[in-house]
Amino acid sequence: MEDMDGDGRILMMRVPDPHGGWKVNPEEPRLLTPRLPGEFGGQYYRVMPEGSLQHFDGVNIKPNRDVEGLDLNRNFPAFWRQEFEQLGAGPYPTSEPEVRAMVDFIAKHPNIGAAVSFHTHSGVILRPMGTQSDADMTPEDLWTIKRMSDIGSKLTGYPAVSIFHDFKYHPKEVITGTQDWVYEHLGALFWTVEIWAPNKEAGITDYDWIHWYRDHPPEDDIKLLKWSDEVCGGNAHVDWYPFQHPDLGAVELGGWDRMNYWRNPPAHLREREAARFPAWLNQIALTLPKLELLFTKAESLGNGQWRVQMAVGNAGYLPSYVTKRALERKTARPCMFEIELPEGAQLRMGTPRMEGPQLEGHAPANSLQAFLPSKNITGDRALNEWIVEAPAGSVLNLTAHAARAGTVRASITLQF
Secondary structure (H helix, E strand, C coil), rough: CCCCCCCCCCCCEEEECCCCCCCEECCCCCCCCEECCCCCCCCCCCEECCCCCCCCCCCCCCCCCCCCCCCCCCCCCCCCCCCCCCCCCCCCCCCCCCHHHHHHHCCCCCCCCCCEEEECCCCCEECCCCCCCHCCCCCCHHHHHHHHHHHHHHHHHHEEEHHHHHHCCCCCCCCCCCHHHHHHHHCEEEEEEEEEHHHHCCCCCCCCCCHHHHHCCCHHHHHHHHHHHHHCCCCEEEEEEEEEECEEEEEEEEECHHHHHCCCCHHHHHHHHCCCCHHHHHHHHCCCEEEEEEEEEEEECCCCCCEEEEEECCCCCCCCCCCCCHHHHHHHHCCCCEEECCCCEEEEEECCCCEEECCCCCCCCCCCCCCCCCCCCCCEEEEEEEECCCCCCEEEEEEEEEECCEEEEEECCCCC
């Protein structure tokens, strides 16, 4: 693929060919439409990307693979497969510096509870998982992800669908080694947003995200051409014009400007498209767990001994582990309590560092019409205590930490 005429665009080339699969649309001569099954006797075209040919033998034309030879979204660790199984995977997981940088950063920041990756295009929010059906997902995670996806759909205007059920390039194949690694391996919430849907912009509403590109009514192309004329100044679709190709001779260049109007929103619509998302991203952030200090207390037991307590709570909607997947994979540690003693003080019960429970969030486990009440009314709270031997006036430093909920600290003075 190459800009052959230097106009700053890579369009398509059409070549008259009786074996070609395309013909001029009878209702709109600027457009091409697929040749019908069993159709003969017309003017037909062979269509290919604009570009130069290397080692052309006069018969066979094959587009070259990308120079890099890989797809970054096949290079992540989750269910990575070798090149012989999946082209574009790279020689090994995270072989590419861009992917490795992202994986290293997230792995070194266990506080990350959610991530959204923005791609183009299709105008849709994609939710996990990519390699398993909804029936095989952890139900509690599926319920949470669907709930947050529905909020995203309402706030952005983008529908939210399952990658596995609704966004496969081929019904018999799945893509692995994707950024779904964030959920699949780490148990953090994850979505991919495919920004921008030119067909929806043109008023085409009843379409399948993937299979529309394989087959759709010719009327849809006419709607798109009208959109190009009225909204994009006629630039989304370029009328066919003659060009002398160094290998093929007389061809025509034209068709859809894919990079500037399909793969990406046109320049005058980019800010509008990006503005759909901050409200949803903010709401995702506000659902994450947040550790808060409830109280600290020191009670004299006599003989220089004190019962020291620290109580914390999770103010977030989601639990401290965020997803059940994180518990299954053991990637989110529970709440940890620590006590720092002054010189001369001793612990008589407990240890300097003690493991507490995972903390639930305030998301209701059931509706109010559920058959049975929740089994753990205060699952969002935790209390830890130590017995300390120290003189009155001593100052103790207490800390509670949950990997995805944050850290709280307090100092307490022992006094009667």
